[in-house]
Amino acid sequence: MMVCEYKPGLEGIPAAQSSISHVDGQKGILEYRGIRVEELAEKSSFLETAYLLIWGELPTKEQLQGFENEIRYHRRIKYRIRDMMKCFPESGHPMDALQASAAALGLFYSRRDLHNPVYIRDAVVRLLATIPTMVAAFQLMRKGNDPVKPRDDLDYAANFLYMLNEKEPDPLAAKIFDICLILHVEHTMNASTFSARVTASTLTDPYAVVASAVGTLGGPLHGGANEEVIQMLEQIGTVENVRPYVEELLERKAKIMGFGHRVYKVKDPRATVLQNLAEKLFAKFGHDKYYDIAVEMEKVVAEKLAGKGIYPNVDFYSGLVYRKMGIPTDLFTPIFAIARVAGWLAHWKEQLAENRIFRPTQIYNGKHEVTYIPIDQR
Ligand SMILES: CC(=O)SCCNC(=O)CCNC(=O)[C@H](O)C(C)(C)COP(=O)(O)OP(=O)(O)OC[C@H]1O[C@@H](n2cnc3c(N)ncnc32)[C@H](O)[C@@H]1OP(=O)(O)O
Numbered sequence: 001m002m003v004c005e006y007k008p009g010l011e012g013i014p015a016a017q018s019s020i021s022h023v024d025g026q027k028g029i030l031e032y033r034g035i036r037v038e039e040l041a042e043k044s045s046f047l048e049t050a051y052l053l054i055w056g057e058l059p060t061k062e063q064l065q066g067f068e069n070e071i072r073y074h075r076r077i078k079y080r081i082r083d084m085m086k087c088f089p090e091s092g093h094p095m096d097a098l099q100a101s102a103a104a105l106g107l108f109y110s111r112r113d114l115h116n117p118v119y120i121r122d123a124v125v126r127l128l129a130t131i132p133t134m135v136a137a138f139q140l141m142r143k144g145n146d147p148v149k150p151r152d153d154l155d156y157a158a159n160f161l162y163m164l165n166e167k168e169p170d171p172l173a174a175k176i177f178d179i180c181l182i183l184h185v186e187h188t189m190n191a192s193t194f195s196a197r198v199t200a201s202t203l204t205d206p207y208a209v210v211a212s213a214v215g216t217l218g219g220p221l222h223g224g225a226n227e228e229v230i231q232m233l234e235q236i237g238t239v240e241n242v243r244p245y246v247e248e249l250l251e252r253k254a255k256i257m258g259f260g261h262r263v264y265k266v267k268d269p270r271a272t273v274l275q276n277l278a279e280k281l282f283a284k285f286g287h288d289k290y291y292d293i294a295v296e297m298e299k300v301v302a303e304k305l306a307g308k309g310i311y312p313n314v315d316f317y318s319g320l321v322y323r324k325m326g327i328p329t330d331l332f333t334p335i336f337a338i339a340r341v342a343g344w345l346a347h348w349k350e351q352l353a354e355n356r357i358f359r360p361t362q363i364y365n366g367k368h369e370v371t372y373i374p375i376d377q378r
């Protein structure tokens with residue numbers, strides 16, 4: 001067997017062959033099935049982009065309508081799932097609630113028929129349809145309210161905001177939210193997608209695949225950074241505090257949340273679009289002083305870390321967009337998951353099409369031939 005050099009974090013090691021998305025980290029380019037993310041953000045919808053990623057081609061009008069209708073029809077969650085969520089502690093993190101709820105779906109659809117296209121389609125529709133409902137339901141239930149039923153006359157993004165806030169969203173906010181979902185839907189072999197593919201490679205059910213990916217996304221080095229960014233901006237408090245704050249972090253070699261990326265060595269193209277979206281929202285709903293702190297931070301970090309390729313990533317400006325929509329900070333990462341589930345499912349399908357179980361190796365650096373010492377002699 002060929003022995004490869006050990007690379008911590010598997011940096012630079014291909015883990016799959018994939019035609020789903022592509023990142024050029026030097027040029028700051030992201031493509032979904034060959035189409036630039038900026039173009040999709042401008043012209044497509046989240047469900048159309050999800051269709052493109054999962055089925056490989058842009059849908060025809062009829063295909064898109066069929067897909068949207070199927071999702072609309074499956075938005076409601078089972079009473080037993082809702083009752084289970086009611087028992088979750090209100091103080092628990094919504095990402096944990098989402099992970100448990102996504103896994104629980106597998107209890108209801110336990111038949112595993114991975115070679116059957118109908119089973120695959122059902123699972124895709126069910127997960128895309130119910131994950132937003134589960135996120136909104138937990139949010140209302142932890143406040144002591146009953147969940148709001150989905151509204152069939154609202155599209156994917158508007159319906160989620162409606163279920164979350166118990167009122168119909170402003171059309172601009174709903175449109176911008178849909179664009180945010182497009183920006184977060186897929187990103188090559190990131191940690192949560194890798195986790196999804198490893199889980200998928202054991203031929204388990206898609207609910208377990210998504211549950212393991214949700215668990216991976218939540219960490220602060222990955223999707224969980226969007227929540228930490230807002231907490232950091234709040235802690236900084238004023239534009240004048242930015243420079244000393246950044247200097248202090250760098251002095252103790254701490255990571256600045258929302259900056260840096262394994263692949264991008266320039267500003268993440270999604271961060272640029274999100275920044276523009278934040279400005280559009282501010283123009284209509286009023287400015288946010290934390291945006292000025294963020295912009296100053298981008299300037300100071302560029303100056304302090306010049307030449308290191310550390311720029312804002314997708315998690316830096318997204319929270320400012322969600323904040324302006326009145327979304328609580330600890331829902332930012334679940335919202336990332338609502339979008340990313342489509343990317344995970346695209347990778348699940350691709351993994352199944354040419355599956356081999358993931359089973360890397362390790363470099364053992366422990367002891368050998370150790371004698372067992374009975375407990376009373378230790
Ligand atoms: C959706 C997403 O997952 S996007 C990423 C969200 N995560 C964050 O924003 C958390 C902050 N960022 C980070 O922790 C990292 O940049 C990661 C996890 C995104 C990428 O990590 P890696 O590719 O392993 O980079 P690594 O941690 O090895 O950093 C390389 C160098 O850049 C520096 N660096 C990387 N990110 C940062 C940062 N955010 N702040 C300060 N320095 C940084 C490191 O200190 C290191 O410097 P050194 O070579 O002098 O030791």
Ligand SMILES: O=C([O-])CC(=O)C(=O)O
Pocket residue numbers: 186187188189190191261262263313314
């Ligand atoms: O690609 C990565 O490592 C992280 C990322 O930006 C994403 O998952 O969107």
